[in-house]
Amino acid sequence: MAGSEQHYILPRPSFDAPVKLLIVVAPYYKDIADNLVAGAKAEIEAAGASWDLIEVPGALEVPSAISMADRQSNFDGYVGLGCVIRGETTHYDTVCNDSSRGLMLLGLQGLAIGNGILTVENRDQAVVRADPADQNKGGGAAAAALHLIALRRKWGRPEKPVGFRPWDEIRIADGGSQA
Template structure:
């Protein structure tokens, strides 16, 4: 098996993988940072830039539908969901966080396709800035590792 059981991503090689990224534009500066870190890590793991496809959608609630469209194409080994939801003064935060998360999971299970969910849910801008780069890299590693695991399990 190519996947690691050591608790880290050591030794994983994404050289043969195709990865799709769906990025929400809401909180654009933060989601661009997520995407930049994700793309850099994917390439560090061997995924060629030509095999990374990125699209943008207005916000986190639109991410699952775009993921579903990409999953339906059958050309990706894994997908990545990127977004940033910052708590406000209303219940809208919970609605967007819960529904986008449930949608991402549903698409993954319906298509038996790994989707790394890096839609940040934070209290404020400072928390988002502190997490964006690490979560972008983490999403890339999850996508590659899970894609390789599923290939091994088939």
């Protein structure tokens, strides 16, 4: 039984400069999503980082929203959250595989992403995994993103400024005018 296994958890990373993450959640199963978000927020805040939150219709939209945010904003990392429960059709396989593949491809392009999209057989499994007091998969996804941000900063060579900048600074830096 997965709930009784012991797992090693890396120590929480620390940062010298501000860190801001975007949490992208698909609240199809609202109660489960709310628990995933609670765990992610707690982990981000425990690391001294800040977060912003957006909702998308479903798990398939999570990678697209992260990709758009990365092109149009300046988050240091991303946490993708949601839940896919097996149903009676093969749609489950499509949603699980494609949402996971989308996040992995973005990660391989250099984005710091924690994948917290649950893929489970039934609601009971989802409830246990989402509960911040139990398996806390939302917190685990946030921790993964934080660790990847720490690695990127350790190895240097950022391709874009690190840390959060107000929107008006981005527009001015990109040649836009301040309205």
